[in-house]
Amino acid sequence: MRKMLFVLLLTAAFPIASAGDADAPYGLLDIALGASYAQLGRMLDLRDINAALAARNATGKPDLGRRGYGCMTREDEFADVSCVSHDERLDGVTTREIRLQFLAGRLQQMSLTAEARYFDAVLDYLRRRYGPPTVTVEDSPRYQWRNASSRLYAMRGPNLVFVSLELTGYPTAVARKRERGSAAPECR
16 A cells, blocks of 8 residues: 555656657746747736837836846847846746747747856756756767757856757748748737
């Protein structure tokens, strides 16, 4: 009976991912690749950085919403809108920034940077969420996760941890925008 209770407790603490979850796009916190700009705009309270800077409050600080994301339109093929937060935390780890890149109305690529001293905490977060990584070593180790819909890698530099996530279709979306040369949607 005790063994059965122990197994049930372990199962509750560490749920087994279903086959569908294994191919779900990667993400950080509650932000998943592939989410729409409109959906994340409501959830994260995204703000236009230029409007926020123009309407600074009495302290001189711009109002960047509940989670501190300032957004701006981009003129290049890699994103229509780019949003950055310097306030977001990753399970208590202070980050330098979390950057979101939207293309064709969807979150196609995101990145996180943090101080190098937080490397183990960031890697532990990723391992808990996505399992063991594949490790490649060139000049320094690169920790990678890959599934059918997205890829993720983490590296430690001399001063910073860098984590990058992108949808597998992101290079195709960039090529389409490059060919089309379309205008970017407005930030709200």
